[in-house]
Amino acid sequence: MFKSHGCGELRLAHVGTDVKLAGWVHLRRDFGGVIFIVLRDRAGVVQVVVSADVSADARAAAAEVRSEYVIQVEGTVRRRPDDQVNPEWLTGEIEVEARSVQILNTSKTPPFYIYDDGAVDEALRLRYRYLDLRRARMQRNIILRHRAVQFIRQFMNAEGFLEIETPYLFKSTPEGARDYLVPSRVHPGKFYALPQSPQQLKQLLMVAGFERYYQIARCFRDEDLRGDRQPEFTQLDFEMSFVHRDDVLDVVERMFTAMVPEVTPHKRVVSPFPRLSYAEALDRYGSDKPDLRFGLELTDLTEVLSASEFRVFQEAAANRGQIKGIVAPGCAVYTRRELDELTEIAKREGARGLVTLALAPEGPKGPAVKFLTEGEISVIAEKLGATEGDLICIVAAERRVVAAALSALRLTFRDRLGLVDPDLIAFGWVLDFPMFEWNAEAERWDAAHHPFTWPRPHTYEEMIADPAAVLSDAYDLVCNGWEIASGSIRIHDPQVQSDIFRILGYDPADAKAKFGHMMEAFSYGAPPHGGMAPGIDRLLAILADEANIREVIAFPKTSQATDLMADAPAEVPDQLLRDLHIRIDNES
RNA sequence: GGGGGCGUAGUGUAGUGGUUUAACAUGUCGGCCUGUCAAGCCGAAGAUCGCGGGUUCAAAUCCCGUCGCUCCCGCCA
Numbered sequence: 001m002f003k004s005h006g007c008g009e010l011r012l013a014h015v016g017t018d019v020k021l022a023g024w025v026h027l028r029r030d031f032g033g034v035i036f037i038v039l040r041d042r043a044g045v046v047q048v049v050v051s052a053d054v055s056a057d058a059r060a061a062a063a064e065v066r067s068e069y070v071i072q073v074e075g076t077v078r079r080r081p082d083d084q085v086n087p088e089w090l091t092g093e094i095e096v097e098a099r100s101v102q103i104l105n106t107s108k109t110p111p112f113y114i115y116d117d118g119a120v121d122e123a124l125r126l127r128y129r130y131l132d133l134r135r136a137r138m139q140r141n142i143i144l145r146h147r148a149v150q151f152i153r154q155f156m157n158a159e160g161f162l163e164i165e166t167p168y169l170f171k172s173t174p175e176g177a178r179d180y181l182v183p184s185r186v187h188p189g190k191f192y193a194l195p196q197s198p199q200q201l202k203q204l205l206m207v208a209g210f211e212r213y214y215q216i217a218r219c220f221r222d223e224d225l226r227g228d229r230q231p232e233f234t235q236l237d238f239e240m241s242f243v244h245r246d247d248v249l250d251v252v253e254r255m256f257t258a259m260v261p262e263v264t265p266h267k268r269v270v271s272p273f274p275r276l277s278y279a280e281a282l283d284r285y286g287s288d289k290p291d292l293r294f295g296l297e298l299t300d301l302t303e304v305l306s307a308s309e310f311r312v313f314q315e316a317a318a319n320r321g322q323i324k325g326i327v328a329p330g331c332a333v334y335t336r337r338e339l340d341e342l343t344e345i346a347k348r349e350g351a352r353g354l355v356t357l358a359l360a361p362e363g364p365k366g367p368a369v370k371f372l373t374e375g376e377i378s379v380i381a382e383k384l385g386a387t388e389g390d391l392i393c394i395v396a397a398e399r400r401v402v403a404a405a406l407s408a409l410r411l412t413f414r415d416r417l418g419l420v421d422p423d424l425i426a427f428g429w430v431l432d433f434p435m436f437e438w439n440a441e442a443e444r445w446d447a448a449h450h451p452f453t454w455p456r457p458h459t460y461e462e463m464i465a466d467p468a469a470v471l472s473d474a475y476d477l478v479c480n481g482w483e484i485a486s487g488s489i490r491i492h493d494p495q496v497q498s499d500i501f502r503i504l505g506y507d508p509a510d511a512k513a514k515f516g517h518m519m520e521a522f523s524y525g526a527p528p529h530g531g532m533a534p535g536i537d538r539l540l541a542i543l544a545d546e547a548n549i550r551e552v553i554a555f556p557k558t559s560q561a562t563d564l565m566a567d568a569p570a571e572v573p574d575q576l577l578r579d580l581h582i583r584i585d586n587e588s
Numbered sequence: 589g590g591g592g593g594c595g596u597a598g599u600g601u602a603g604u605g606g607u608u609u610a611a612c613a614u615g616u617c618g619g620c621c622u623g624u625c626a627a628g629c630c631g632a633a634g635a636u637c638g639c640g641g642g643u644u645c646a647a648a649u650c651c652c653g654u655c656g657c658u659c660c661c662g663c664c665a
Binding site for chain 1: 589594595598599600614615616620621622623624625626627628656657658659660661662663664665
């Protein structure tokens with residue numbers, strides 16, 4: 001072994017110990033006769049003192065050393081004099097007096113600082129990802145991820161789940177995200193698809209009688225990226241037989257409630273997780289993934305303002321729309337410019353405008369004041385619980401737009417007013433999703449979650465009577481405003497499954513080709529089952545205080561889905577394409 | 589597919605009201621230095637201002653195009 005200890009693990013207790021260390025040169029301070037080297041390895045950093053008095057050879061070697069050289073040091077752990085303790089460091093009470101310094105490898109000057117987590121151009125970080133990963137922030141995040149995943153494995157194992165792998169080369173399924181395809185060499189013109197999730201396979205594992213399955217599964221979706229979306233991402237995919245909805249929720253709730261204090265002790269989990277119906281989430285927060293760390297809930301004013309003379313309100317009420325508002329505490333002083341920005345946010349979500357009422361000391365102010373009676377204004381303020389100094393924001397439009405606009409404003413105030421404790425982890429369940437969604441463009445019903453979800457009323461007659469009213473046993477877990485997991489109790493009855501396909505308008509022959517294996521499997525004694533799939537990347541981003549899941553993935557893609565380090569995707573030799581029976585059409 | 593932001597020594601930034609030898613910090617290289625801890629002091633090198641084209645007497649600066657990174661909308665059952 002090159003080393004007897006990790007650099008960062010040395011403490012006062014090691015004083016007097018002879019140690020062999022190996023790592024990277026973090027910083028170097030050369031005084032001529034004495035050279036300080038801050039040596040770094042995975043465990044952390046420690047100060048090495050190389051004195052000419054101790055070893056002329058060691059001093060000579062240390063003088064050659066530069067940032068990020070890989071060196072080996074042999075020496076003795078020594079207590080630092082009281083006035084030279086570095087309280088910033090875990091190893092700050094000691095130092096290693098070097099007897100020998102060996103250069104194991106040199107390094108070019110790195111393209112950015114390793115010892116500092118300061119901002120560096122994203123493209124440069126990704127091009128030199130292996131250097132970026134050396135930096136404290138990424139080391140911390142990747143190690144945190146390891147600990148979280150290990151916790152999950154131990155927890156799931158203890159709960160009686162079996163870890164089972166499923167294929168990456170599988171079959172494209174209709175709907176959902178665009179698939180990543182893999183051409184078949186053996187079967188010209190045919191393609192595998194990388195799984196968007198192991199959904200079908202885990203259900204088949206339930207049919208197979210494993211009862212409890214889990215997998216830290218890579219999933220692939222060929223859609224445009226966002227801060228919370230990468231083309232490949234990782235889920236804790238699990239499925240359970242002979243359970244009801246609450247049994248599934250219970251596993252996840254216990255797991256995360258135990259995990260957070262274990263891997264991030266400075267974070268506080270709100271427990272038990274609040275439960276909201278989908279309808280309630282939209283009603284109170286305007287979103288199906290509400291940030292539950294703060295209030296600022298939406299209040300419905302449709303009824304109290306239905307008789308208003310104000311045309312904006314009249315129209316909304318007349319068109320079966322809604323009038324809702326939120327209160328921004330202390331924001332009555334907002335300038336014209338700030339109010340315009342709020343209006344822009346509302347408009348971006350489809351609202352035609354935003355009604356603002358500033359409760360200034362001299363009375364209510366705002367462009368709509370002249371259209372409202374004093375009585376109406378006081379009813380609004382009372383309903384919303386607004387007091388002097390507050391800013392009221394009202395959107396009147398169709399339900400969807402009202403929800404989207406006020407939700408966006410709510411998050412804007414969250415950020416501007418600093419309404420959340422960054423160390424709060426606020427999980428919440430969103431339940432009772434609708435089974436179907438009307439797809440106006442295609443003029444048909446789509447599955448709101450996926451077509452394998454168990455509908456509450458499950459006879460064809462009950463469902464077709466009013467598809468919009470059919471709720472399902474689908475559920476989401478949200479955390480700090482992110483959708484963190486999604487799942488459902490599945491259909492295990494082939495009759496119900498074919499009824500769902502019928503309502504979704506699948507051509508029976510087509511459904512058989514796409515899902516025949518599922519239908520057939522269900523006809524061989526499929527147990528009632530359900531499951532869920534928490535997104536590991538998103539959860540880790542929240543725990544690591546990162547806004548982008550890139551920061552918790554060792555080798556992520558850019559927002560254009562490229563790998564700047566390896567330069568992928570890339571062209572391939574013609575022969576490879578010929579083997580795959582593929583010709584490139586440069587026209588399209 | 590659409591919209592916004594960014595691109596200037598290795599890195600992070602300033603300069604963007606047209607006329608500079610393109611500034612500052614840090615890093616790099618050399619020198620001094622035996623107790624520093626983002627060491628200090630002295631000295632040096634380092635930038636065709638992302639790329640291409642245009643306007644002009646004159647472009648880092650204005651215009652057009654293009655590339656890259658990023659955020660958002662669409663998309664993501």
